[in-house]
Amino acid sequence: MTQDPDWPIRVAAITALQQRVRQYGEVLSWDVIDAGFTYRGETLHFANRARGIFWPRQMSESALSIKTTVPRQGREARYDDLPSDEGFEYKFQGEDVEGRDNRRLVRAMELDAPLIYFYGIEPGIYAPIWPVYISGVDLTAKSFTVASGPPGAQVQAPGSFAADPRLLTLERRYTTVQVKKRLHQVAFRQHVLHAYEQRCAVCRFPRRELLDAAHILPDRDVRGRPEVPNGLSLCKLHHGAFDADLLGIRPDGVIEIAQRLMDEHDGPTLEHGLKGFAGKPLGILPLLPAQRPRPEYLEERYALFRRTRDS
Numbered sequence: 001m002t003q004d005p006d007w008p009i010r011v012a013a014i015t016a017l018q019q020r021v022r023q024y025g026e027v028l029s030w031d032v033i034d035a036g037f038t039y040r041g042e043t044l045h046f047a048n049r050a051r052g053i054f055w056p057r058q059m060s061e062s063a064l065s066i067k068t069t070v071p072r073q074g075r076e077a078r079y080d081d082l083p084s085d086e087g088f089e090y091k092f093q094g095e096d097v098e099g100r101d102n103r104r105l106v107r108a109m110e111l112d113a114p115l116i117y118f119y120g121i122e123p124g125i126y127a128p129i130w131p132v133y134i135s136g137v138d139l140t141a142k143s144f145t146v147a148s149g150p151p152g153a154q155v156q157a158p159g160s161f162a163a164d165p166r167l168l169t170l171e172r173r174y175t176t177v178q179v180k181k182r183l184h185q186v187a188f189r190q191h192v193l194h195a196y197e198q199r200c201a202v203c204r205f206p207r208r209e210l211l212d213a214a215h216i217l218p219d220r221d222v223r224g225r226p227e228v229p230n231g232l233s234l235c236k237l238h239h240g241a242f243d244a245d246l247l248g249i250r251p252d253g254v255i256e257i258a259q260r261l262m263d264e265h266d267g268p269t270l271e272h273g274l275k276g277f278a279g280k281p282l283g284i285l286p287l288l289p290a291q292r293p294r295p296e297y298l299e300e301r302y303a304l305f306r307r308t309r310d311s
Helices: 007-024 030-034 100-111 165-195 236-243 268-277 295-310
Strands: 037-039 042-044 065-068 088-091 115-122 125-138 143-148 211-215 231-235 247-249 255-257
Touching (some): 007 042, 007 125, 030 125, 100 125, 115 143, 115 165, 125 165, 211 236, 236 268
Antiparallel strands (some): 037 042, 088 143, 125 143, 247 255
């Protein structure tokens, strides 16, 4: 394996990115990304707003990151990362694989160099994935295949360990499938919390760190897709109660609490945090009707709550 001359910059970038994710969470705003990272006393950028394939001028051979964006309404996406059987499909910059940007990804493939993938979730919001690798080039489709290594892993320098290429390929295929599933859930949470103005639908609690996107129909159901009408923004307490069928929501949006909880007497969390919402309507719903819970989904989930409640 050829040695990657840009390895120290990759290490600095990935180390800084891990710190950003620990600080800000699994999705990052462009402002956080654009602040860059420090390398040998200089501030280098992770990515460029205008270009999908990026490398700082200090990198000599390959790229540091790739980026896909969700365009604002009325604009077309510059890149298309529809999934393929092998990984993510990442379109060429322009038409020619010999173009300057594309050559950097070809070189990354030759080096098996780990890249950072800033995956667009909403306009200006990205889920960072690292390490990812360029595993193939399709000249007909004018695209690269991008495979993922273990999410958030500490990357090892190419050539620093011996690995069966076949096993490495299988591992990356498996990991890529898992990463795609995680991205669907990350996007689901982002969209649901945005629709509910970063508040719990039951109690209007406003701290994003303690909010979840709860599925109305579970994701194992063929209809339980990660879409806003199948979701509710719930705080940890009410999400847990909803999943345990201790809290139900009628199709008309009125909250019910299981009788076995209503019969209990304990401290203020039970009295005010759960029992106090019995018979009340949801505290907040999305402004857009198309994003509100589908009544048939609520009805089916409420029927499950009733069966559990009455058993």
